[in-house]
Amino acid sequence: MGKLRASIPAVLALLAALLLLGRGQRPWVEFGPQQHVETVNPKLAVHTRLTDEVEPWKVQRTFEMVREMGASWVVEYFLWAAHEPARAVYDWSHADLVVDHARNQGLTVIARLGYVPEWARPPKTSPLYLDKTGYDAYARFVGAFVRHFKGRVKHIVIWNEPNLSQEWGYRPVDPAGYAELLRRAYLAAKEADPDVVVLGGALAPTLAPPGGEWAMNDLDYLQAMYDAGAGPYFDGLAVHSYGWTFDPEQPPSPDAVNFRRVELMRDVMIRNGDADKPVYITEAGWNDHPRWTKAVRPAQRAAYTVQAYAKALRDWPWVKMIATWAFRYPRPAGTYQDYYTFVDGSFRPKPIYLAVQEYAHGKGVQVPGSVATP
Amino acid sequence: MVLAALAAGYLLWGKRDVTSARIRESGVWRVGMDPSFPPFESIDPATGRPVGLDVDLVNAIAARWGVRAEIVGVGFDELVDAVAARRVDSAVSALPVFDWRTQEVGFSAPYIEAGIVLAVPRGSSIRSPDDLTGRRVAAEWGSEGDAQVRELQRRLDGNLELVLRESPDAAMGAIARGEADAVVTDAVSLALFNKNGGDLGAAGAPLRSDPYVVVVPAGSPLLLAELNRALEALEVDGTMAALRERWLGPGAGGTGQ
Numbered sequence: 001m002g003k004l005r006a007s008i009p010a011v012l013a014l015l016a017a018l019l020l021l022g023r024g025q026r027p028w029v030e031f032g033p034q035q036h037v038e039t040v041n042p043k044l045a046v047h048t049r050l051t052d053e054v055e056p057w058k059v060q061r062t063f064e065m066v067r068e069m070g071a072s073w074v075v076e077y078f079l080w081a082a083h084e085p086a087r088a089v090y091d092w093s094h095a096d097l098v099v100d101h102a103r104n105q106g107l108t109v110i111a112r113l114g115y116v117p118e119w120a121r122p123p124k125t126s127p128l129y130l131d132k133t134g135y136d137a138y139a140r141f142v143g144a145f146v147r148h149f150k151g152r153v154k155h156i157v158i159w160n161e162p163n164l165s166q167e168w169g170y171r172p173v174d175p176a177g178y179a180e181l182l183r184r185a186y187l188a189a190k191e192a193d194p195d196v197v198v199l200g201g202a203l204a205p206t207l208a209p210p211g212g213e214w215a216m217n218d219l220d221y222l223q224a225m226y227d228a229g230a231g232p233y234f235d236g237l238a239v240h241s242y243g244w245t246f247d248p249e250q251p252p253s254p255d256a257v258n259f260r261r262v263e264l265m266r267d268v269m270i271r272n273g274d275a276d277k278p279v280y281i282t283e284a285g286w287n288d289h290p291r292w293t294k295a296v297r298p299a300q301r302a303a304y305t306v307q308a309y310a311k312a313l314r315d316w317p318w319v320k321m322i323a324t325w326a327f328r329y330p331r332p333a334g335t336y337q338d339y340y341t342f343v344d345g346s347f348r349p350k351p352i353y354l355a356v357q358e359y360a361h362g363k364g365v366q367v368p369g370s371v372a373t374p
Numbered sequence: 375m376v377l378a379a380l381a382a383g384y385l386l387w388g389k390r391d392v393t394s395a396r397i398r399e400s401g402v403w404r405v406g407m408d409p410s411f412p413p414f415e416s417i418d419p420a421t422g423r424p425v426g427l428d429v430d431l432v433n434a435i436a437a438r439w440g441v442r443a444e445i446v447g448v449g450f451d452e453l454v455d456a457v458a459a460r461r462v463d464s465a466v467s468a469l470p471v472f473d474w475r476t477q478e479v480g481f482s483a484p485y486i487e488a489g490i491v492l493a494v495p496r497g498s499s500i501r502s503p504d505d506l507t508g509r510r511v512a513a514e515w516g517s518e519g520d521a522q523v524r525e526l527q528r529r530l531d532g533n534l535e536l537v538l539r540e541s542p543d544a545a546m547g548a549i550a551r552g553e554a555d556a557v558v559t560d561a562v563s564l565a566l567f568n569k570n571g572g573d574l575g576a577a578g579a580p581l582r583s584d585p586y587v588v589v590v591p592a593g594s595p596l597l598l599a600e601l602n603r604a605l606e607a608l609e610v611d612g613t614m615a616a617l618r619e620r621w622l623g624p625g626a627g628g629t630g631q
Contacts, residue, residue, distance in 0.1 A: 288516065291411045291450060291468075298516025299540045334472040335451040351516040368515050368540045 029057045035064075036106040037072045039360040041313045045073035045110075045323035046342065047283055050098050051082075053330045059097055061347055062328060063105040069342070069353055070360020074102055075110045075157070075282045075323045080141050081117035081127060087137070092148055099152050110155040110282060110323070112202070113142055113185075121169075129169025132177065135184050143188035146196050155197045157238045157282060158185045161204040163221040165214045173216045175224035179233070182225075186233040199280055200234030201225070203265075205242060205257045219254060219264055226272040236320065237274075239265050240283040244294045248308040259284065259308055266318060278320045284308060285324035288352075289339035302352040303367045306359045393463050394596040403441050405432050406448040406462035413566070413621040414468040414586075427621035428466045431485065434613055435604045454479055457589045463597070465589040478592050482601045484585030485614060486562075490522050492581060493564050493574040494556045495549055502578035506530065512537040512545040512554035519545070519558040522581045526558075546572060560584070565626030 046066055053059055066074055078095050085091060102109045115127050120134045130138060146156065161167040162178040186198045203222060208215035216224075222237075239262050243250075246258040254264060262281060269277060285308075287294065288301040296304065305324060312322040328343045342353040359365050397403050407428060409415040415426040424445055436443035448456045453465040458478035468488070471481050492511075494500045500509065507530055513519035515538040527534045537554040539545040542563035548554040550572075557574065558581065559567075564574060588605075590597050608614045618626055 293410055297541055298514065298520075302516060331474060332472075334454065334475065337451075348521070351520055368538050368544075 029060050031060075031100070031104045034104060034106065035067055037067050037070065039070035039072055040362045041070070041309055041360060042072050043312050043319065043321045044071045044309050044356075044360055045075065045321045046071045046327045047075040047323045047325045049077070049326045049329055051077050051079055054094075056097055056101075058330070058347075060101045060104075063102050063107055065343060065347060065349070065353075066107060066327060067105040069357045071107070073108045073110060073321045073323060074327075075112060076102070077112045077114070077160075078145065079115040080113060080120075080138065081115045083145070084117060084141050086117075087119055088140075090144055090148070095145075095149075099149060103152060108155070109153050110157060110199070110280065110321075111145065111149070111153050112157040112160055112282070113145060114159050116169075126166075126169045128167050129171065130181070131169075132180070135181050138181065139184040139188040142185040143192045146189045146192035150193045150196075154195065155199060155236075155280070156189060157199045157202050157280075158182050158234070160202050161240065163203045163206065163208075163216045163218055167204070172213075173221070175216070175221050175230075176228035179225050179228035179230035182230055183233040197235045198233070199236045199238040199282070200230060201265075202238035202240060202282055204240055205261050207255060207257060218261075219268055222265060222268045223272075226268070231272060231274060234277075236278045236280050237265065237269060238280050238282045241281050241322075242284060242325075243286045243304055243308070245296055247300075248304050248311055259304075259311075262316075262319070279316075279318055280320050281312065281322040283325045284322055285340055287336055287339050289336035292336040292339070295336065295339060298351065299367050302355040303365075305352060306355060306365050306367075309356070309359065391594050391596040393460065393591050393594045394600070397439075397441055397463055397597070401441050402444050403432075403436050403439065403464065404444045404446055404462045406446050406453050406456045406465040407432075407467045408448060408450040408453060409445075410450070411468050427486075427617050428468060430617050430620070431608075431614075432466050434608055434617070435601070438604050438607065439600065454589060457591055460591050463590070464601070468586050469589055470584055471587055476592070480590045480592055480594060480598050482588035482590070482598060483605050484587050485605055486586040486618070487580060487583065488560055488562045488586055489580035489584035490518050490558060490582040491561050491564060491576040492556055492558055492578060493546070494577045496573055496575060498556070498577070500556050500577055503529075503581065505577075506556065507533050509555040510535040510537050510553065512539060512548040512557040513559065514539060514542045514545045517542070517559070518582065519560065523558045543567060546574060549574065561626070562622065565622040568626070569623030 048062055050059055050062060076098055083091055083095055099109055116130050120137045121129050159178065159181065163173050165171060165173055182200045189196050189198050201222060203218040205218050206215045208217050241259050241262040243259040244257060248259040250258045250260060252260040252263045262279060266279060269275065286296050286301040286304050288298040289295040309322060312319045325340050328341050329338065329345060331345055332338050343349050355365050355367055407415050407424060409417050409424040413426050414428045415424055418425045432443045432445065446462050448462065453467055453469060454472055454475055456462050457465045492503055500506065503526055506526060511523050511534055513523045520538060523536055527536060537548050539548055542559045545559060546557050546567045549557055568574060588601055
């Protein structure tokens, strides 16, 4: 008896230690029952921003609110540097947390893969720098990601906005180089899971002049990708489609960046024999920063956003989904980026969230001073 | 004299305030500004030069210090980074306090209060949010004012009618049209509305404070102290009041300090 009494503190200590160990290894929130999205628009999506969201309950709350808004898809960024911190050493803990909570809320995840670890690039280069010597390492990571998430993540995006010098490691952009990166990543992904959907492009809409130092026009870049033989190595084109100060019905034009520029991207695909390939709009939207020249008023932003979702459903059968940037930041950026969000850092919904939610649930949307919304 | 104070401070602080030392040695204060936000800063189309309240403020401070102000155009989103990287000595551009950047930059005392206020017509019996029960309160849809009114509505158990409009001016105009009893908007929009013929007054303290400040590199105690002394002196001698009246209208934008 005395021996037993003496061992009680030790047992309690052991239990506490096990409890603490468990906390470190798995999310400290209950997943709860499987949820399902209710929406009138199955293309409705949003880009979440959870790369540096460390608290599991906030990851869960994010996806709960995305579901409650009426979005069926999310696009999320998965950092190669975080998930392969050393060559062939993988850490999927945060990615598992994100993917499993998204799926628990009934959401389809599109995984954007990038951000180069230090071991895969020369010293003092940008995390977006990857030269040809690192292409195979990236492709191996893509294969490992697809293998690990087989059955959970079906769509991946290869790189992001490679037509911007900044996103290409502050080097001159290189469509042929990107085409080669895409080819290797595609082959590695298909080897891991033949059913995975590989999305290429994700180009930034820009009117950069020919030979510009900082960027290449997205229409020219896409054509150059095809010229370099990229066509067979993507199952769908990821497109970014921002509206800036224009309403979503402004006609497309090669010399304008507006929401319908995606139609010009689609024309390039058709000209290159890819009429049957779908388009995934993985970034879109408007900004309502009070002092940014590319922003609109909050009411306009809400009306345009709802109209854009409705247009993708009604007029663009070749568009699979449309994700607006960005649902929430873990903390304020202190820049115009904060005015793309749908909820604030403490999950307080902005009126645009409520407007999209009303639309997604088939209710009329009341936004003053704007053209009628669906 | 202020230049002498800067020099004395330099001797005291030594190399702990390289920005102050640089200003003292060069006689030039490099100030980052994004001239796209009138009436604080914009480009005068006639001269191509920046004009506005912040421009006048920078020149008034530089004059007190006996140095020349050099305004450097920097995009709004890069202003704090530009200060942190010491590409400029300070930023004066209707900037709020970014409290999560305090390891990289410092912030002066406020020189404008641009926060969210409850505004009412002259002679209104509404003196604070406590008087809004059963009232119609306007705000710009989707703005911070909108969020504040929705919060007030919750506090009053729904006993407050929201009147949402497409812009700050339309929200304030709702009072003149008899569609609202009060409006919640930012202090700068209120000031400009009144400057253009409106006649609304703030009722009570700001619902959310949002002061504009000067941003300096972290580790610039001497520069920060001199800035705060200059701002205080400009407040005391009436210069700040005159600048606010010129650009925002009578009685607008005071920090209450």
